[in-house]
Each structure stands twice: as C-alpha cells, then as structure tokens.
Amino acid sequence: MNLCRCGKPARDSTLCPDCVRQVVTDLRALATGGVLRIRVHQKRIPVPAVVTLLPVAEVVTPATFRVVDELHTDTRPSLYELLVDTLVRRDHTGSDSIGAVSGAAAFEVDFHAAASELKAAIDGVIRTWAVDVAERHGRELPARSVRKAAAWLAANPALLAAHPDAGDFADQITKLTRSALRVIDRDPEKVYLGQCGAKVIVDKAIGSCEADIYAPPGRPVVQCRKCGAIWDVPERREFLLAAVDDQLATPPEISKALTRLGREVTESMIYGYVHRGRLNPHPPHPHDSRGRARYRVGDVRAIVDALTQQEG
Ligand SMILES: [Zn+2]
Ligand SMILES: [Zn+2]
Structure with missing residues (x-):
C-alpha cells in the first residue's frame, strides 16, 4: 500500500482519490472555463414529402419540416485563456492610468511580469508532465497546445496518479492554479x-x-x-x-454569481441570512448528490441591496 503526499492511503498509485480529484479540478480550471449556460435552439429540418401509393380516404398535407431542439453551450474562458488575455491586453494597451498617480506604472509592470512568468511556468509544467505521462504508457501525447495537454491529463487521472512523481506534479499544479487565480483577480x-x-x-x-x-x-x-x-x-x-434573479442556486453559486456581477456577497453571509430565516429554502437540484438546499438569487440580491442602501 502506498501513501499519498497528504498521508492518506493511495492504493497502487501515488495519489489518493481526494488528491486526484483536486489535481483534475485544477487542470480543468486551467484548460476549460466551464459551462456558463446552455441554450436551446429550435432547428427546422426539412422532411422529404411522403408519397403514399395506397388510396386514402382523406388527403393530408404532409409536413415539410420538423422541429428539433439543438443544445448550444456557452462556456467561460479558462484560467489559462484569462491569463493570456491579461498579458495580451497589457502588451497592446499598456497602462490605463494617466500617469498622474505615483506608483501606478510600477504596479502595472510588476503585474505584467507576474502574468508572463506564470504563463511560462504553467507551459513548462504542463508540457513536461503531459509528455512524460504519455510516454510512460507508450503513448504519444494527443495534444499540441498547453490547454489541450492539460485537458488530456485531466481526462486520464489514472495514468497521471500512477506516475511515481505525481505528488510533485499535484503540488506544482495546485500552486500554479492558485497563482493564476490571484493574478487574474488583481486584474481591475x-x-x-x-x-x-x-x-x-x-x-x-x-x-x-x-x-x-x-x-x-x-x-x-x-x-x-x-x-x-x-x-x-x-x-x-x-x-x-x-x-439571474429567478434562478435557484446554492449559496456558493449565488456568492460567485453576484460577486461577479458587482454585488459583493460571501457564502457565509448567505448562510447567515438562511440561519436568521430571511431566505426560503428550495429543494435541491435533482443532480446534486450532496442534496444542498437552493435559494432564489433575487431574494439574496434584495437583502444585499437593502443593506447597501442603509450603509450608503
Ligand atoms: Zn492525498
Ligand atoms: Zn461584441
């Protein structure tokens, strides 16, 4: 029995299931941004006219098209894309500051250097590891870009976890993902x-x-x-x-969505409102294995807006 870097049993591989899950989550965040929403489009498909040879009592005009639902998925940019975006934006536009604020220019330069260094580090780590993991299993890496290589690693957790140095890799990826979040968050x-x-x-x-x-x-x-x-x-x-007001979501989801839209609210604030009976719980999402209660986003926003008005 092997032990994972975290001390938990790792069976025959190098990483325990929890650490595998964490590294897969991080790799996915780097490679793909996740689903923003799914849209249903109705598409008309022409149907060839049916000619019936049998005598019919009534002449029915056959349909010339049928309607099918097509699902379109809108995705958010991945962490990696946001990082590259941050870099490119600074390269092309330089500083947004007028220059009158002392220290602003230095901040922009620091920030830029951090994003560029971080991208280089992510490129290096993902490339090296993806190639190594693939070669160890006698495969050729089926990815040419860093994002695709990260996605490939995330899709092959067993291969990844079996690598003798998977613990090191997991550490590096967790650190890089956190840094990426930090660098992007500092983006105004x-x-x-x-x-x-x-x-x-x-x-x-x-x-x-x-x-x-x-x-x-x-x-x-x-x-x-x-x-x-x-x-x-x-x-x-x-x-x-x-x-988003009429959507039902869990407190972490609501906190993320509203904060993103400029209404700062933390998970614990929402749990506080729940505790004080200010929010009505709704049944969990049918696919939520943890069965967490959901709340109406608009109800949370109403409380936050009322608080902001009191303060301001
Ligand atoms: Zn572990
Ligand atoms: Zn546009």
Missing part, C-alpha cells in the same frame, strides 16, 4: 457583464457576438474587444442581475 477588469450579443455578420448571416464583456469598476461604458460594440455598464449589469 473584474465585473462580468455577460456575452456581448451585438448583431454581427457571421458567414454572411446575421448572428450575435459571443465575446465575454468585462468592465473595469467605475466605468460607465465598455467596448467589446471583439466587435467594437459599446455598452452602457449599469444598464447591462441590471439586465444581467434581473436575468
């Missing part, structure tokens, strides 16, 4: 304003721009970096908040 462009949605021409047809919009705090308007559309920040924020 923090408030998520949803997908752009401006009408754009895609393949000669009218579609909508799918770029994610993030606004620096305190800016009244924001411009989409992909299509150039200009949006009014408070209006978009209200619209997004209203759109």
Whole structure:
C-alpha cells in the first residue's frame, strides 16, 4: 500500500482519490472555463414529402419540416485563456492610468511580469508532465497546445496518479492554479457583464457576438474587444442581475454569481441570512448528490441591496 503526499492511503498509485480529484479540478480550471449556460435552439429540418401509393380516404398535407431542439453551450474562458488575455491586453494597451498617480506604472509592470512568468511556468509544467505521462504508457501525447495537454491529463487521472512523481506534479499544479487565480483577480477588469450579443455578420448571416464583456469598476461604458460594440455598464449589469434573479442556486453559486456581477456577497453571509430565516429554502437540484438546499438569487440580491442602501 502506498501513501499519498497528504498521508492518506493511495492504493497502487501515488495519489489518493481526494488528491486526484483536486489535481483534475485544477487542470480543468486551467484548460476549460466551464459551462456558463446552455441554450436551446429550435432547428427546422426539412422532411422529404411522403408519397403514399395506397388510396386514402382523406388527403393530408404532409409536413415539410420538423422541429428539433439543438443544445448550444456557452462556456467561460479558462484560467489559462484569462491569463493570456491579461498579458495580451497589457502588451497592446499598456497602462490605463494617466500617469498622474505615483506608483501606478510600477504596479502595472510588476503585474505584467507576474502574468508572463506564470504563463511560462504553467507551459513548462504542463508540457513536461503531459509528455512524460504519455510516454510512460507508450503513448504519444494527443495534444499540441498547453490547454489541450492539460485537458488530456485531466481526462486520464489514472495514468497521471500512477506516475511515481505525481505528488510533485499535484503540488506544482495546485500552486500554479492558485497563482493564476490571484493574478487574474488583481486584474481591475473584474465585473462580468455577460456575452456581448451585438448583431454581427457571421458567414454572411446575421448572428450575435459571443465575446465575454468585462468592465473595469467605475466605468460607465465598455467596448467589446471583439466587435467594437459599446455598452452602457449599469444598464447591462441590471439586465444581467434581473436575468439571474429567478434562478435557484446554492449559496456558493449565488456568492460567485453576484460577486461577479458587482454585488459583493460571501457564502457565509448567505448562510447567515438562511440561519436568521430571511431566505426560503428550495429543494435541491435533482443532480446534486450532496442534496444542498437552493435559494432564489433575487431574494439574496434584495437583502444585499437593502443593506447597501442603509450603509450608503
Ligand atoms: Zn492525498
Ligand atoms: Zn461584441
């Protein structure tokens, strides 16, 4: 029986199931951003006309099309993409500060260096390990990019956990993921304003721009970096908040969603409201194996808004 780096039994591999789960979660966060929402599109499929040879009593006009539901998944950018974004943005636009604030320029430079160093470190660790894990099992790495290599490792936890140095790898990945979160969080462009949605021409047809919009705090308007559309920040924020109001979610999800939309609220604040009977519990999501109660996002927002008004 092997022991994991954390002291728990690891059976025949190097990492225990909990540590495997953690490293897979981190790799996934780096490689893929997760699902933002799933949209259902109705698609019309033409149906060839049916010719019946038998005499029929009544002439029925056959349907010429049927409607099928198509699922579209909108995803968030991965940590890795956000990191690269952060880098690229600084490269192209430089500092947003006017230069009158002393120390601001130095901060930008530090910040930039941190993002660039971190990207290099992530590239190195993921590449080395993915190639090594693949070779050890007589395979060729089926990924050419760092994100794909991270996704491949996440999809092959057993191969990864069997590596004799998997403990080191797990440590490195956990540290790098935390640093990435920190570097991106320090980005002032923090408030998520949803997908752009401006009408754009895609393949000669009218579609909508799918770029994610993030606004620096305190800016009244924001411009989409992909299509150039200009949006009014408070209006978009209200619209997004209203759109999530009727959703049911667990306190961690609500905290994340509202904080992202510029309404700072922690999990423990929400549990506090629950404790004081200010929120009505709703049944757990059918797929939630932990059976956690859910709450209406709008109810939490109403409490937070009322508190903010009292303070301000
Ligand atoms: Zn462990
Ligand atoms: Zn756009």
